[in-house]
Amino acid sequence: MKKQTEVVAALIWNGDRFMICQRPAHKARGLLWEFVGGKVEPGETKQAALVRECREELGVTVSVGEPYMDVVYDYPDLLVHLTLFSARIAEGTPRLLEHNDLRWITPAEIPEYDFCPADVEILDKIRANFI
Ligand SMILES: Nc1nc2c([nH]c(=O)n2[C@H]2C[C@H](O)[C@@H](COP(=O)(O)OP(=O)(O)OP(=O)(O)O)O2)c(=O)[nH]1
Numbered sequence: 001m002k003k004q005t006e007v008v009a010a011l012i013w014n015g016d017r018f019m020i021c022q023r024p025a026h027k028a029r030g031l032l033w034e035f036v037g038g039k040v041e042p043g044e045t046k047q048a049a050l051v052r053e054c055r056e057e058l059g060v061t062v063s064v065g066e067p068y069m070d071v072v073y074d075y076p077d078l079l080v081h082l083t084l085f086s087a088r089i090a091e092g093t094p095r096l097l098e099h100n101d102l103r104w105i106t107p108a109e110i111p112e113y114d115f116c117p118a119d120v121e122i123l124d125k126i127r128a129n130f131i
């Protein structure tokens, strides 16, 4: 049986737009869009992991809020348990230290992007909240 991998990610709003990031081409699920984040390391809290990942990937310090939603998704290579937290940027301006691209989009623009399959359920919830 595949071991479940804990992944954390950030839902960051700026007015009526939220941030999405395009995964680098060379990684699993390359060039698909996602929420910034990554795998929780052993001994680390989810919140601390999210702060670390946002520093590593975008060079910003985030303040982590409440969990917005969590999903489990069974990829061929990985069983992901993804927890998406509401977060805000406390310090810094996002830089592409790892990602291919970054956009701030409205919920109405969600269909224009190809997201990681695990995120689809989350994006449905975001859209539903803004209809
Ligand atoms: N960060 C992030 N990962 C996601 C999302 N949706 C989704 O299916 N994933 C998957 C993609 C990856 O296979 C897995 C782990 O994310 P990751 O590649 O960002 O992990 P990481 O930053 O720790 O990178 P690495 O050390 O494994 O290279 O979770 C999402 O919205 N954000």
Ligand SMILES: [Mg+2]
Residues within 6 Å of the ligand: 036, 037, 038, 039, 053, 057
């Ligand atoms: Mg990552």
